[in-house]
Amino acid sequence: MIKAVVFDLGGVLASPPSLLPLLAARMGTTHARVAEHYWSGRDAYDAGGSTQDYWGPLVAAAGGSASEGLLDELALLDASVWSELRPQAWQVLRDCRSAGVIVAILSNSPHAVQSAADGAQWRRDVDHLFVSATLGMMKPDPAIYRAVADQLGLPGAELAFIDDKQANVDGALAVGWRAHLWTDDADTRDWLVAVGVLER
Structure with missing residues (x-):
C-alpha cells in the first residue's frame, strides 16, 4: 500500500x-x-x-x-x-493530500529553490520538501532516496516516486521504491490511479 x-x-x-x-x-x-x-x-x-x-x-x-x-x-x-507549479500539477498534489497519503517533493535544486519553494502558496499542500543542496546529496545517488525514506519513516515499497529523468527513476527503483517516468500530468494521474493512490 x-x-x-x-x-x-x-x-x-x-x-x-x-x-x-x-x-x-x-x-x-x-x-x-x-x-x-x-x-x-x-x-x-x-x-x-x-x-x-x-x-x-x-x-x-x-x-x-x-x-x-x-x-x-x-x-x-x-x-x-x-517554484511556479502548473495548475494541473498542483491539483494532483491536492488530490493526493485529499486521498490521505503523505505528499513530498524531492528536487535536485540549489539553496535558492529551497527558500523560494518554502514561501510558495502551494507549500501548504506538501508535507515535506527535500532539496539536494540542503541534503548535500543528489539524485540518483541511492543515499538520497534512503535519507528521504528514513525521514518519512516508511519502507521503499510504500513510496511512490515520479521523475522526468530515467536515471532518477532507476535510482528509486534500485532501493525498492515504486517509481514512474513522467511524461505529462494526465499520465501522472493515471499512474497514481494504477498504484491505488487516486481514484478515477
Whole structure:
C-alpha cells in the first residue's frame, strides 16, 4: 500500500517556458546564449555550490554584464520561476493530500529553490520538501532516496516516486521504491490511479 507520493519539482510539477527569456533579459543578452550555457555547472550548483560560482561564469559565457547584485538577483529569479507549479500539477498534489497519503517533493535544486519553494502558496499542500543542496546529496545517488525514506519513516515499497529523468527513476527503483517516468500530468494521474493512490 502506498503511503507517500514523492514528486520531482522541475519538469514534473514546474515547466517554466519563460525562464530563459527572463534570465536573458536581466543579463542583457539573448535567450539562445543563456540556453547554451544554463546547464553548465548546474550539477555543482544543485549540490550546494555558491551563487557566485554558478551565475558568475554563466553571465560571462552568455555575454552579459555582471553588475553589483546581479548574481543574487538571477539566483532569486531562477528559483522563483522554478517554484511556479502548473495548475494541473498542483491539483494532483491536492488530490493526493485529499486521498490521505503523505505528499513530498524531492528536487535536485540549489539553496535558492529551497527558500523560494518554502514561501510558495502551494507549500501548504506538501508535507515535506527535500532539496539536494540542503541534503548535500543528489539524485540518483541511492543515499538520497534512503535519507528521504528514513525521514518519512516508511519502507521503499510504500513510496511512490515520479521523475522526468530515467536515471532518477532507476535510482528509486534500485532501493525498492515504486517509481514512474513522467511524461505529462494526465499520465501522472493515471499512474497514481494504477498504484491505488487516486481514484478515477
